[in-house]
Amino acid sequence: MTDVDPPRASGTAAPEGRLGRLVALLPKGATVIGISLGVQGLTTYGFLIIAARALGPARYSPFSVLWALTFVAAPGIFLPLEQEVGRAASARRVRGFGAGPLVVRAALVGGGMAAAVMVLAGAGSGPLISRLFDGQGLLFLGFLVAMPSYAAYYLARGTVAGAGRFRAYASILLIEGAVRVAAAAGLWIVGVRNAGVYSLAIAIPCLVAIAIVLPRQRGVAAHGPAAPWNEISVALGWLLTGALLSQLLLNVAPLAVQALFSRGNPTAAGRVLNGLIIARGPLFLFQGIQAALMPKLAADATAGRMDDFRATLRRLLILVAGLVVVSVVGMALLGPPLLQILFGHRFVPLGRLDLALLALGSESMMAALVLAYACIALGGYRGAAMGWVAGTVGVVAALAILPGSLLRVEIAFCIGVGVACAVMAGALRYRMAGREVSTSPHAGERPAGR
Numbered sequence: 001m002t003d004v005d006p007p008r009a010s011g012t013a014a015p016e017g018r019l020g021r022l023v024a025l026l027p028k029g030a031t032v033i034g035i036s037l038g039v040q041g042l043t044t045y046g047f048l049i050i051a052a053r054a055l056g057p058a059r060y061s062p063f064s065v066l067w068a069l070t071f072v073a074a075p076g077i078f079l080p081l082e083q084e085v086g087r088a089a090s091a092r093r094v095r096g097f098g099a100g101p102l103v104v105r106a107a108l109v110g111g112g113m114a115a116a117v118m119v120l121a122g123a124g125s126g127p128l129i130s131r132l133f134d135g136q137g138l139l140f141l142g143f144l145v146a147m148p149s150y151a152a153y154y155l156a157r158g159t160v161a162g163a164g165r166f167r168a169y170a171s172i173l174l175i176e177g178a179v180r181v182a183a184a185a186g187l188w189i190v191g192v193r194n195a196g197v198y199s200l201a202i203a204i205p206c207l208v209a210i211a212i213v214l215p216r217q218r219g220v221a222a223h224g225p226a227a228p229w230n231e232i233s234v235a236l237g238w239l240l241t242g243a244l245l246s247q248l249l250l251n252v253a254p255l256a257v258q259a260l261f262s263r264g265n266p267t268a269a270g271r272v273l274n275g276l277i278i279a280r281g282p283l284f285l286f287q288g289i290q291a292a293l294m295p296k297l298a299a300d301a302t303a304g305r306m307d308d309f310r311a312t313l314r315r316l317l318i319l320v321a322g323l324v325v326v327s328v329v330g331m332a333l334l335g336p337p338l339l340q341i342l343f344g345h346r347f348v349p350l351g352r353l354d355l356a357l358l359a360l361g362s363e364s365m366m367a368a369l370v371l372a373y374a375c376i377a378l379g380g381y382r383g384a385a386m387g388w389v390a391g392t393v394g395v396v397a398a399l400a401i402l403p404g405s406l407l408r409v410e411i412a413f414c415i416g417v418g419v420a421c422a423v424m425a426g427a428l429r430y431r432m433a434g435r436e437v438s439t440s441p442h443a444g445e446r447p448a449g450r
Helices: 017-025 030-095 100-123 125-132 137-162 166-189 195-216 236-250 252-261 268-279 281-303 306-343 352-377 381-401 406-439
Strands: none
Touching (some): 030 100, 030 125, 030 166, 030 195, 030 236, 030 252, 030 268, 030 306, 100 137, 125 252, 137 195, 236 352, 236 406, 252 268, 268 281, 281 306, 306 352, 306 406, 352 381
8 A cells, every 4th residue: 555556557458449438538546536435425324324313303403514514614625725735746746856845835724724714613603503503512513623634634635646645545535434434333332312422423534544544655745845835826716715615505405404494493404414415426426437537638628639628528418417317306206215214214304306406406516516627627717616606696696585495495506506507617618719719720820911
């Protein structure tokens, strides 16, 4: 595990047909990371199912709000840091430079962001605890613990990815998921029914995973030239905006239900999270495809292969359209009994229309993510971020205008995702048109008569 993953052996026969074309798109390390993401998804389901069964509907609902809030803030704030560290460390590795100074700078940035979130959360602790966490201060503590834990976690992931240690990256994902589900199972077995205790099992497994994996990764942060601040801040502001708002859009349903309607239905947020987690299955598995295929877009854009870029984008969007249809129909038909099987009869399952709308919004997020990555591959960081801004505005406007309660939140979720897709599609079309003009053999020629 301490060695850089080797390249594919030369001289092997190339796969043929459609499978061969798919394999050709896969970047190094994509297979092992895709498998680890799938296993991590299963452990996430296991953790939430155990927590729901142990806590029951009333205690699980504020816990579900903590889960949603954590996964707005943690990947929304720290995932861009992982991406920038991975990019910059990889560039240093190509040039033969150590990434140590870069990692130190990134740790200062990540620590500063975590501290800022904790200070802001502390300033608003009263409303957070009373309104979102049903007066449970230990849930608020779980959120505070999560911020520095996930800052370290995403920094570690970016560091090993930048060093080409893809098996180490996968190990971090697998150990984190395994420790989390084992902790929840242990708490359930000994009879713990306090939601705040389970909240600590969200973030602490991240620290356990990096404590096990990182000491064995010699050389990932070797000495090298000093790292200027701008080495990890290339487009970081736009990436941060996009990541934070995309996570907010993805998790808006349980947060909005708890904030707006929990007094009349105190278990609603937990029921919505359960429905959202099941509906999000294809989206979670899509991360493996996304991790494998998105670098292809960047490579084609950099090389000026716009025909290949369009073909890859078209295949991805066709795949997404098929997954949306299958997921919406599947959730409408099978969602309610599946929820009762997994989470138990104490949880009243959402209706078929509710689950179909959650599936429509969740799987449409795949299209939004594809369009965002395509924009970024063409240097359109601002266009991608503006798409997420527009989607967030769409959700807020829909919540303010539409009548009703739960159905209103679900429709607003779908509207927000649709608006984000539309804006990013427009931005992408603009970027692609500009790229085609700039690479045209007649670009720059003066028309006759001028």
